[in-house]
Amino acid sequence: MKKHNYSAGPCILPKEVFEKSAQAILNFNNSDLSILEISHRSKDFVAVMDEARVLVLELLGLEGKGYQALFLQGGASLEFLMVPYNLMKVDGKAAYLDTGTWANNAIKEAKHFGETVVVASSKEQNYNFIPKDYSIPTDASYFHCTSNNTIFGTQMKSFPETNVPVVCDMSSDIFSRTLDFSKFDLIYAGAQKNMGPAGTTLVVVKEEILGKSGRTIPSMLDYEKHIKAESMYNTPAVFPVYASLLTLQWLKNLGGIPAIEKINEAKANLLYTEIDRNPLFKGTAAVEDRSNMNATFLLENPEHQETFDKMWKEAGISGLAGHRSVGGYRASMYNALPLESVQVLVDVMQKLEEVFSVQSQLAE
Ligand SMILES: *Cc1c(COP(=O)(O)O)cnc(C)c1O
Numbered sequence: 001m002k003k004h005n006y007s008a009g010p011c012i013l014p015k016e017v018f019e020k021s022a023q024a025i026l027n028f029n030n031s032d033l034s035i036l037e038i039s040h041r042s043k044d045f046v047a048v049m050d051e052a053r054v055l056v057l058e059l060l061g062l063e064g065k066g067y068q069a070l071f072l073q074g075g076a077s078l079e080f081l082m083v084p085y086n087l088m089k090v091d092g093k094a095a096y097l098d099t100g101t102w103a104n105n106a107i108k109e110a111k112h113f114g115e116t117v118v119v120a121s122s123k124e125q126n127y128n129f130i131p132k133d134y135s136i137p138t139d140a141s142y143f144h145c146t147s148n149n150t151i152f153g154t155q156m157k158s159f160p161e162t163n164v165p166v167v168c169d170m171s172s173d174i175f176s177r178t179l180d181f182s183k184f185d186l187i188y189a190g191a192q193k194n195m196g197p198a199g200t201t202l203v204v205v206k207e208e209i210l211g212k213s214g215r216t217i218p219s220m221l222d223y224e225k226h227i228k229a230e231s232m233y234n235t236p237a238v239f240p241v242y243a244s245l246l247t248l249q250w251l252k253n254l255g256g257i258p259a260i261e262k263i264n265e266a267k268a269n270l271l272y273t274e275i276d277r278n279p280l281f282k283g284t285a286a287v288e289d290r291s292n293m294n295a296t297f298l299l300e301n302p303e304h305q306e307t308f309d310k311m312w313k314e315a316g317i318s319g320l321a322g323h324r325s326v327g328g329y330r331a332s333m334y335n336a337l338p339l340e341s342v343q344v345l346v347d348v349m350q351k352l353e354e355v356f357s358v359q360s361q362l363a364e
Helices: 015-026 043-060 075-087 101-110 223-228 238-254 256-277 302-314 339-363
Strands: 067-072 093-098 115-121 143-146 166-169 186-190 201-206 281-283 294-299 329-332
Touching: 015 238, 043 067, 043 201, 043 238, 043 256, 067 223, 075 101, 075 166, 075 186, 075 201, 075 223, 093 101, 101 115, 101 143, 101 166, 201 223, 238 256, 256 281, 256 294, 256 339, 294 302, 302 339
Parallel strands: 093 115, 093 143, 143 166, 166 186
Antiparallel strands: 067 201, 186 201, 281 294, 294 329
């Protein structure tokens, strides 16, 4: 049975990406060799890396604007410390917006390097909204924010206007919506939410912000060294980069970010309309800050849980359990999740309402 995969990450990828990457493991580019057994310096793989880096900038509309795309390792979590290492001036400070677990982890790492100013936080309300009234110190080396809070189901709909360089963790909504990406000076994203398998991290950086921190940076943590080596300073994550390229090609053929954005909006509208309409459910995030990628919701009555869980599992839905820090349910609707899968979930929610309204009528 076909699964409707709502996993928060690693997560669903397009079917053709699975098929083509399976083929490349058996016979890559008709070379009679597997992609897993060739040199990362071979002509065929260098072409993969080059195309992936070009396609990233093309899809984001950043070609020819002084940006570089890198495929690194260590996950988004390593970027939490690479960012301050490369950008926070010695004796300088950095500004952070605290919108959830991942933002908090980024703040923790920045503190190893210098003064870390948290300009606003929604922690007191279990991160169920995005703070909007705050000011960014003009002498900060950079401002860091998280565009989509994977765990708490909130998403920044606008970004502050500032002269300070803007750094954004876009792990869970990169390539999902149109934005003026040139407003960001550094964007990073672990591949496994919306771009590919786990094992590589995308970094998109405006070159002119580098080399100004006054720090001596170890080679593997130095963006400038990775740029110079064209993401091959050491052996890159060959297979995750290849599968990411396939996903980027899939997105381009679909019509790029504007096309997927329409589909993502349709999916989110369908689900949120049902969450708001159905008396058995309630959303956990402030309506204006709701994420189009991760919808978090609860049952009004926890006694319905057993029945609901049985029903969605029987419908072929997978990965719907909420993160332990929010509880309830989380429907992750990344780019590759089809609209039909959301319809299946909405149908189950409506069936649950029917089941319990029949039961309460019988009880009367
Ligand atoms: C998952 C996630 C991370 C952590 O990514 P890793 O690649 O596992 O280090 C960081 N930030 C956000 C927003 C995430 O969703």
